[in-house]
Amino acid sequence: MATTLTPVLSRTWDVNRSWGLDAYERDGGYDALRKALTLPAADLVTMVKDAGLRGRGGAGFPTGLKWSFLPAPDGGPRYLVVNADESEPGTCKDIPLMMANPQVLLEGVAITSYAIGCNHAFIYLRGEVLHVYRRLLRAVEEAYAKGYLGKDVLGSGFDLDVTVHAGAGAYICGEETALLDSLEGRRGQPRLKPPFPAVAGLYARPTVVNNVESVASVPSIVANGVDWFRSMGTEKSAGYGLFSLSGHVTRPGQYEAPLGITLRELLDMAGGVRNGNRLKFWTPGGSSTPLFTDEHLDVPLDYESVGAAGSMLGTRALQIFDETTCVVRAITRWAEFYAHESCGKCTPCREGTYWLKQVLGRIEAGHGTQEDLSVLLDVCDNILGRSFCALGDGATSTITSGIALFRDEFEAHITGGRCPFDPAASALFDHTPRRSRDRALTGTPGTVGA
Amino acid sequence: MASTAYEPYEGEKLERLERDAAEATSRYPDPRSALLPLLHLVQSEDGYVSPDGIAFCARTLGLSTAEVSAVATFYTQYKRHPNGEYTVGVCTNTLCAVMGGDAIYDELSEHLGVGHDETTEDGKITLERVECNAACDYAPVMMVNWEFFDNQTPTSATDVVDRLRAGEAVAPTRGASSVCSFKQMSRVLAGFSDGRADEGPAAGEATLAGLRLAREKGWTAPLPDATPPSQEEASPAGKAAPPTRGRPSSTDTPAAPPTGGTADTPTGRDPSKEA
Numbered sequence: 001m002a003t004t005l006t007p008v009l010s011r012t013w014d015v016n017r018s019w020g021l022d023a024y025e026r027d028g029g030y031d032a033l034r035k036a037l038t039l040p041a042a043d044l045v046t047m048v049k050d051a052g053l054r055g056r057g058g059a060g061f062p063t064g065l066k067w068s069f070l071p072a073p074d075g076g077p078r079y080l081v082v083n084a085d086e087s088e089p090g091t092c093k094d095i096p097l098m099m100a101n102p103q104v105l106l107e108g109v110a111i112t113s114y115a116i117g118c119n120h121a122f123i124y125l126r127g128e129v130l131h132v133y134r135r136l137l138r139a140v141e142e143a144y145a146k147g148y149l150g151k152d153v154l155g156s157g158f159d160l161d162v163t164v165h166a167g168a169g170a171y172i173c174g175e176e177t178a179l180l181d182s183l184e185g186r187r188g189q190p191r192l193k194p195p196f197p198a199v200a201g202l203y204a205r206p207t208v209v210n211n212v213e214s215v216a217s218v219p220s221i222v223a224n225g226v227d228w229f230r231s232m233g234t235e236k237s238a239g240y241g242l243f244s245l246s247g248h249v250t251r252p253g254q255y256e257a258p259l260g261i262t263l264r265e266l267l268d269m270a271g272g273v274r275n276g277n278r279l280k281f282w283t284p285g286g287s288s289t290p291l292f293t294d295e296h297l298d299v300p301l302d303y304e305s306v307g308a309a310g311s312m313l314g315t316r317a318l319q320i321f322d323e324t325t326c327v328v329r330a331i332t333r334w335a336e337f338y339a340h341e342s343c344g345k346c347t348p349c350r351e352g353t354y355w356l357k358q359v360l361g362r363i364e365a366g367h368g369t370q371e372d373l374s375v376l377l378d379v380c381d382n383i384l385g386r387s388f389c390a391l392g393d394g395a396t397s398t399i400t401s402g403i404a405l406f407r408d409e410f411e412a413h414i415t416g417g418r419c420p421f422d423p424a425a426s427a428l429f430d431h432t433p434r435r436s437r438d439r440a441l442t443g444t445p446g447t448v449g450a
Numbered sequence: 451m452a453s454t455a456y457e458p459y460e461g462e463k464l465e466r467l468e469r470d471a472a473e474a475t476s477r478y479p480d481p482r483s484a485l486l487p488l489l490h491l492v493q494s495e496d497g498y499v500s501p502d503g504i505a506f507c508a509r510t511l512g513l514s515t516a517e518v519s520a521v522a523t524f525y526t527q528y529k530r531h532p533n534g535e536y537t538v539g540v541c542t543n544t545l546c547a548v549m550g551g552d553a554i555y556d557e558l559s560e561h562l563g564v565g566h567d568e569t570t571e572d573g574k575i576t577l578e579r580v581e582c583n584a585a586c587d588y589a590p591v592m593m594v595n596w597e598f599f600d601n602q603t604p605t606s607a608t609d610v611v612d613r614l615r616a617g618e619a620v621a622p623t624r625g626a627s628s629v630c631s632f633k634q635m636s637r638v639l640a641g642f643s644d645g646r647a648d649e650g651p652a653a654g655e656a657t658l659a660g661l662r663l664a665r666e667k668g669w670t671a672p673l674p675d676a677t678p679p680s681q682e683e684a685s686p687a688g689k690a691a692p693p694t695r696g697r698p699s700s701t702d703t704p705a706a707p708p709t710g711g712t713a714d715t716p717t718g719r720d721p722s723k724e725a
Contacts, residue, residue: 004664004667004669005660005661005663005664005667005669006664006669006670006671006672007660007661007664007669007670007671008671010657010658010660010661011661011671013652013653013657013658013661014652014653014658014661014662014665015652017648017652018652018653019647019648019652020648077479086584087581087582087584088582089543089544089545089581089582089586090545090582090586091582091584091586092584092585092586092587094584095584095585096585096653096657099624099652099653099657100652100653100657101652120479126584127486127490127525127527127596127639128527128580128583128593128596129583129584129596129598130595130596130597130625130626130635130638130639131597131598131622131624131625131626131647131650133638133639134626134638134643134644134646134647135647137638137641137643137647138643138647138648139647141643163477163478164641165477165483165486165487165641166486166487166490166639166640166641167486167525168486168489168490168525168526168527168528168639169525169526169527169528170524170525170526171581182486183483184480184482184483185480185482185483185484185485185486185511185521186482186485186521187520187521187524188524188525203479203480223674224674225674225675228672228674228675231672232671232672240671243660244586244587245587245659246545246586246587246589247545247548247549247586247589248549251656251659252586252587252588252589252656252659253587253655253656253657253658253659253660254587254656254657254658254659254660254661255659255660255663256660256661256664257660269660269663270659287543287544317586319544319545319586321548325548329544329547329548330544330548331544333542333543333544333547334543334544337543337544337581337582340581341581343524423548423552423553424553426548426549427548427549427550427553427590428549428550428589428590428601428603429550429553429603429604431550431553431557431604433552433553433556434556434557434560
């Protein structure tokens, strides 16, 4: 039986003014919080553990287990910090979720805070989404006014303040310890672990950092139960998730489905690759995950299966590229991104991403040598596993997988002395490409080692 | 040229800033957490992070100006020279670039006569290449003062900047009913609501693509306390319909340890050791 979509978080997105508290309450919003407040906090932790909810921000760490790592209360503050810094290239699920229904996130925040004994929660939103910040600020106002937040939440005796905090443009702040440094008013650079945030997080106090979609999934588990959640997905990758299709697909968008659905099934729902073209390569979970090709159309999109096939489920950011796309161009652009976003704290990432960008730039421009390919692989080898955080690891994913899958295309740039692809063919509109005034920053001969 | 392009930090302006800064710091257990909001606040007054603005943040939080500068220079949204009234950012990360973002950026750059992080002579537009802005299903994407302009073309993008330069009200695809100025935006990012949250749509077409299909097919999540999955075809009535499917077909997939994740979360190691 084919898998079908299971709208849970997205269920109300087409309702009139779906972002408002009225619409959310009409849909049963905050019933889960009412129920949660009647239960012992420890039962909620157990419930989320038993449900098998795993972190929806990329790594897939079990959410309930993360909560349970907090040390026993010592009378001091404990914090929940929601990671709403969605910036992984290709990832576009949390932002539309918060735009259309910020209240479900706040209900999740309230339940999670109660479960872990937190009285002040923070939502760290990337700064580059103005209207989402407006919606979150308004949602918090509305929730306070109705007693879902603030002193004595719904008469339970539980107090909860929520602060929505806007970042200021830095991909690295999606890394949870960099996010905490940023939230403390510092440069967003990752911290050495251990200690983990559970022990010494925000202001060196016990802290849970969870992704938006993870937290927003909590109310549905509390409302509908562990068995309900586990009736979707696979044994080890339970539940539903937002799958984000983008790129050369007929109907790009958000498709909420059980984990374990395949790209073949999703593409079928989305009208296939545009113009009946062939699928050339895709990312299962953003630009930090190794590339897949049309040979991977039937890999179940759950943590285990994608891992076994050599990539990572990541954020379920399915970026689809058809045969008109130059894979060298795609990978070079991602490499430029990582070089730009490397925080500079550790040498392998700071220097390594710089050189990856330079070498890829000259290959793309047709000035590379055969030796450059081994240089790339060698640099990747020196970054992967040797960087301070996962940003460096992620920078190598598409390069090593891309060379393994499309070595002949890299070589064609080298032997042909130019890119064999027409960039206009991969665009959505007809145009004649021109070289922009500052594109020459990369890929020019003579800049490397000069 | 820029050092005197803003009002001095005195009188009413200083009082206003001190009042706002007190509110911003009150949101946090540790006042230093308000540094990012305060830098946005400074930009809302001066149009960039001015030297006096840095000194104001330092004085407010008991930091050195070097400490404040170190933070301000880390984040791309903080501007070191006066910004235009509108930041126009074209996504040229891979997905958008391939779908046409490169062509849009090139067209705008030619049309406006400025390159990355440069401002038109009339002070209206600062052009930027921006990184992925979490709207890939609307590629190619352009941001104007961090409001979404989805599914752009070179023509639509040049039309937007022409209207902005002409002083017209311009509506984003998903956002408020018109884009505000860089200074107004910065004030919101400092945490001061402008009351415009209820403007604009909840979602665009791509956001709703899966939901629309589910409605059309009568697909829903399983009902709670459910009964075994029903085999009958559901009506297209949407969420009132019973689920047509139970457990998906992929429950017996081979298990393997996850090998990591993305930079959103700690990875690349044994996740069981991650807290």
